[in-house]
Amino acid sequence: MRLTLRWRIGTAFGAAWLLLTGVLAIATWNLAADYMVRQREMSAVRQAEVNVRLVDSSLRSGAEGLDDLLAGLTSDSDSTVFLSRPEGWITAGRRVDPAVLPEPLLALARSGVADTRRLTVERIPVIAVALPVGAGAGVFVELFPLVELERTLRFLGLVLVCGVAAGGLLGFALGAWASKRALRPLTELTGAASRMASGDLRTRLPEHTDRDLSALAAAFNDTAEALEARVLRDARFAGDVSHELRSPLTTMANAAAVLRRRRGELAGTAGRALDLLLSEVDRFERMVVDLLEISRADQEPGDPPGELVDLGELVRNVLEVRAEPVPAVEIETPPPLVQGDRRRLDRIVANLLDNADRYAGGAVRVAVRRRDGRARIEVDDAGPGVPGELRERVFERFARGAQAGQRGQDGGSGLGLALVAQHARRHGGSVRIEDRPGGGARFVVELPEAER
Numbered sequence: 001m002r003l004t005l006r007w008r009i010g011t012a013f014g015a016a017w018l019l020l021t022g023v024l025a026i027a028t029w030n031l032a033a034d035y036m037v038r039q040r041e042m043s044a045v046r047q048a049e050v051n052v053r054l055v056d057s058s059l060r061s062g063a064e065g066l067d068d069l070l071a072g073l074t075s076d077s078d079s080t081v082f083l084s085r086p087e088g089w090i091t092a093g094r095r096v097d098p099a100v101l102p103e104p105l106l107a108l109a110r111s112g113v114a115d116t117r118r119l120t121v122e123r124i125p126v127i128a129v130a131l132p133v134g135a136g137a138g139v140f141v142e143l144f145p146l147v148e149l150e151r152t153l154r155f156l157g158l159v160l161v162c163g164v165a166a167g168g169l170l171g172f173a174l175g176a177w178a179s180k181r182a183l184r185p186l187t188e189l190t191g192a193a194s195r196m197a198s199g200d201l202r203t204r205l206p207e208h209t210d211r212d213l214s215a216l217a218a219a220f221n222d223t224a225e226a227l228e229a230r231v232l233r234d235a236r237f238a239g240d241v242s243h244e245l246r247s248p249l250t251t252m253a254n255a256a257a258v259l260r261r262r263r264g265e266l267a268g269t270a271g272r273a274l275d276l277l278l279s280e281v282d283r284f285e286r287m288v289v290d291l292l293e294i295s296r297a298d299q300e301p302g303d304p305p306g307e308l309v310d311l312g313e314l315v316r317n318v319l320e321v322r323a324e325p326v327p328a329v330e331i332e333t334p335p336p337l338v339q340g341d342r343r344r345l346d347r348i349v350a351n352l353l354d355n356a357d358r359y360a361g362g363a364v365r366v367a368v369r370r371r372d373g374r375a376r377i378e379v380d381d382a383g384p385g386v387p388g389e390l391r392e393r394v395f396e397r398f399a400r401g402a403q404a405g406q407r408g409q410d411g412g413s414g415l416g417l418a419l420v421a422q423h424a425r426r427h428g429g430s431v432r433i434e435d436r437p438g439g440g441a442r443f444v445v446e447l448p449e450a451e452r
Contacts, residue, residue, distance in 0.1 A: 009179035010172050017171025025160035044144040048129035052140045078145035105130045109139040201228040256281045311368045318349045330367040336375035339450040344423040351416040356381035377445040380436045391433040395421040
């Protein structure tokens, strides 16, 4: 899955800080470790040189009290002193086999050259300092433990590792914060475009003092104003045309009513032509009414009037005035309430029932319930269902799905479901189509639930 731009920026900042702090930590650890080890070696060499002078002085005076002297030179429980004598090795301090001493170290000391090496003797890190002693080939070796130094270096490494991890997290946090501020105009633009797509044509971006952002905001606002003007102009045109059609339509409807009463006097081709004419007049009348409703909704403000509506009562009222058989009704107790325009909500339910009657064999179930803080109106029909590729298109204007291009007595205008979607959006809700258990389609309208 591809990360979002904000996450990519935050990750890039975190990786950069992790790399930077990692390089600095490695450099710091190497410099500090090298400095401390060298200081410990210098201290060990100086101490060994002082000790070897004491041993040499004791040897010249006859080696009296040599054992006590060597024991006193071991200032640490892990330190060890070796002294090579003709009769063998003398050891003081921690008991260590002289055989563990590397031969090159001893060879250099016998040749009169002091040498220092880091060793691990019986799992303890030490610094071995070998110095020549006496007039012969005597060797003085002292082992200085590095346990405390190793602990210090481990602690320093742990602190640096924690610092690198903290630096990476800090870098990610700074990247997330910076990306949020940098992408705020893009977020505002996305939100504004989404609101416009949902029907709020009054959406505008705030003005910015930054020249680049002000140009973007001005371009978007100009486009939004032009789009709003175009939509309102088209809505006024549709409203004017629909209004102008009302007068001749009224005349046609009255004439059609007279002809319908005289239908028995016409037979054959004339009768069939009259039936076709009457159905088209009825369809034309419904279309004009729907066009007036849509054009009125397009020109009115987006916020519906603040009226508290009981959806259960509203659905019962719509079903009572219908001539078709009443489907099964399921209303949750207590019924959910919504804030909105009662007339538009009534139209939503009526149009869904009309759509089921015309195209899907009638409604078999109407339910009112709540889910996740939203009120739901469900209308199940007895039809074959709606194919997936048509579930969005049927809510477009003049879309009638599989019935497109057909004419008949029950043919619709193609505006009923468009009105349902428009009224649902004006109430902050949505409409969609689901599969009904057992076959058929389920139209679901979700609206924000109001508090009682």
